[in-house]
Amino acid sequence: MGTWPERVSLREVGPRDGLQNEAPVPTDAKVRLLDLLPGTGLRRIEAVSFVHPRAIPQMADAEEVWARARKHPDVRYSALVPNLKGAQRAIAAGFTELEMVVSASDTHNRKNVNRSTAESLDDIAGVVQHVHDAGGTLEVIVSTSFGCPYEGEVPTSRVLDVVRRAVADGADRIAFGDTTGVATPGRVAALVDGYLATHAGTPFLLHFHNTRGTALANILTAMEHGATEFDASVGGLGGCPYAPGASGNVATEEVVHMLEDMGVATGVDLEALLEVARYAQDVVGHELPSAVLKAGPRTVTVPA
Amino acid sequence: MGTWPERVSLREVGPRDGLQNEAPVPTDAKVRLLDLLPGTGLRRIEAVSFVHPRAIPQMADAEEVWARARKHPDVRYSALVPNLKGAQRAIAAGFTELEMVVSASDTHNRKNVNRSTAESLDDIAGVVQHVHDAGGTLEVIVSTSFGCPYEGEVPTSRVLDVVRRAVADGADRIAFGDTTGVATPGRVAALVDGYLATHAGTPFLLHFHNTRGTALANILTAMEHGATEFDASVGGLGGCPYAPGASGNVATEEVVHMLEDMGVATGVDLEALLEVARYAQDVVGHELPSAVLKAGPRTVTVPA
Numbered sequence: 001m002g003t004w005p006e007r008v009s010l011r012e013v014g015p016r017d018g019l020q021n022e023a024p025v026p027t028d029a030k031v032r033l034l035d036l037l038p039g040t041g042l043r044r045i046e047a048v049s050f051v052h053p054r055a056i057p058q059m060a061d062a063e064e065v066w067a068r069a070r071k072h073p074d075v076r077y078s079a080l081v082p083n084l085k086g087a088q089r090a091i092a093a094g095f096t097e098l099e100m101v102v103s104a105s106d107t108h109n110r111k112n113v114n115r116s117t118a119e120s121l122d123d124i125a126g127v128v129q130h131v132h133d134a135g136g137t138l139e140v141i142v143s144t145s146f147g148c149p150y151e152g153e154v155p156t157s158r159v160l161d162v163v164r165r166a167v168a169d170g171a172d173r174i175a176f177g178d179t180t181g182v183a184t185p186g187r188v189a190a191l192v193d194g195y196l197a198t199h200a201g202t203p204f205l206l207h208f209h210n211t212r213g214t215a216l217a218n219i220l221t222a223m224e225h226g227a228t229e230f231d232a233s234v235g236g237l238g239g240c241p242y243a244p245g246a247s248g249n250v251a252t253e254e255v256v257h258m259l260e261d262m263g264v265a266t267g268v269d270l271e272a273l274l275e276v277a278r279y280a281q282d283v284v285g286h287e288l289p290s291a292v293l294k295a296g297p298r299t300v301t302v303p304a
Numbered sequence: 305m306g307t308w309p310e311r312v313s314l315r316e317v318g319p320r321d322g323l324q325n326e327a328p329v330p331t332d333a334k335v336r337l338l339d340l341l342p343g344t345g346l347r348r349i350e351a352v353s354f355v356h357p358r359a360i361p362q363m364a365d366a367e368e369v370w371a372r373a374r375k376h377p378d379v380r381y382s383a384l385v386p387n388l389k390g391a392q393r394a395i396a397a398g399f400t401e402l403e404m405v406v407s408a409s410d411t412h413n414r415k416n417v418n419r420s421t422a423e424s425l426d427d428i429a430g431v432v433q434h435v436h437d438a439g440g441t442l443e444v445i446v447s448t449s450f451g452c453p454y455e456g457e458v459p460t461s462r463v464l465d466v467v468r469r470a471v472a473d474g475a476d477r478i479a480f481g482d483t484t485g486v487a488t489p490g491r492v493a494a495l496v497d498g499y500l501a502t503h504a505g506t507p508f509l510l511h512f513h514n515t516r517g518t519a520l521a522n523i524l525t526a527m528e529h530g531a532t533e534f535d536a537s538v539g540g541l542g543g544c545p546y547a548p549g550a551s552g553n554v555a556t557e558e559v560v561h562m563l564e565d566m567g568v569a570t571g572v573d574l575e576a577l578l579e580v581a582r583y584a585q586d587v588v589g590h591e592l593p594s595a596v597l598k599a600g601p602r603t604v605t606v607p608a
Contacts, residue, residue, distance in 0.1 A: 212602060217521040220489055301452075302546055
């Protein structure tokens, strides 16, 4: 096992992945959340997705949200797209950093988009072409990278097969999604090692859910094996669609709180981030799962 | 950083540390919890504490609980004692494995027992003598080992000073308590390395709280630095007295779930443990914080 990196790059996914998995919130609140986040020091934000409004009503106002949001000049904003049509919408809206999802598990992919993983992979080259022609980049997010809610085990070799095809077809970046929070450190080590042995030239990111409490341990192991990019969601926005009441996305505050205390720089101001987490909690109107939001940072003391 | 051990030894603290920090529950329920735990494979259980009933009404029935509990022949049971009087009660009740707490932080120690850390350390030799004369062993638990809720930072050097004195005065074992869940992996690595450099001959254990989500990451780091013994509480029984609504003790299910999937043997059957966690949740009458209790193990799938 290796050492810890001096710094990591966090991508905040609360505005998109988080809010997409909460009950719909007003457009104004989405814009406000996007406007608040850069003040925390976060420099990558997944802003919206361009999906069919019947499929994901939470993102029906994506164009309006993005048009009204202040774009911070130092922030990399990204948008999720399901297909070529979504990519066209994202580019028309001004995005240059796009993401597209494919599940390593066939059953999960069919449930999501009604086709096999292989059929979804066949789309990537066309989307890449369109995005590159527009001067943008495409990240392929491999969901169910550590296990599938329907099939159970997803072998690392299958995940790496999906990666191989995506990279061959022009993907600029890869992300591994722990869609239902089933990753544990041994699986993380195996996937990161396997990836770096074959695709060290392509940037990669890990997206962990804290559904079973392992997200921070997984990030720790991933760093020790060479990973430096992670998704996280302010307040832990998002929940878990497969286990009602359980946590989904790891909370950005928990990641920042742990890493900064370890001497791994995130560039994020924890107090400012907690302010935004409290705003996010007000917006969704229920308690968010972030432990640091509940308990406060480790530096908080009580009067003797 | 090292590798992961083949196996670890978990001590279940739900019946004592857990229930001591919940609203009082009936004696019958305490006995039943103690009777259920050995069936999970757990082989170390902190059963009760012998403290003054006015200070800790939750443990006022310690003698009765222990007298009525079935003693599994393969389980090491332990009891917490605050002082010589408590040690005498514990030994009279039949315990041979005793624990005594001292805070590394003076202010926390004064809040707990109205005296300085140095004054508490002066008691250890006398208690050790009494326990050894009775054929037992004494573990010294160093609480606030990673930070104090009143003073904030607690230097590793101060924690190791407390250890040095406890070992010199005859302590058989040392435990490090992350009393308010402020440990992070860098601090864990520093303390474990510092301990092993000076006291490698004395067994030691780590007691983490998951108040800020870091408990599993801390256990991971501790293992990588040579630790193999950990406390955990079924269901996450216990809460955090300093941050109402926040988590306290790391849940035994979360530890077992992660470690077993990493190939680190715990000897515990997760399904059996979850049954006991559900019982514990019924007993306290509120939702327990264990993420694996909420979401189920990673192996649970949903119909496609």
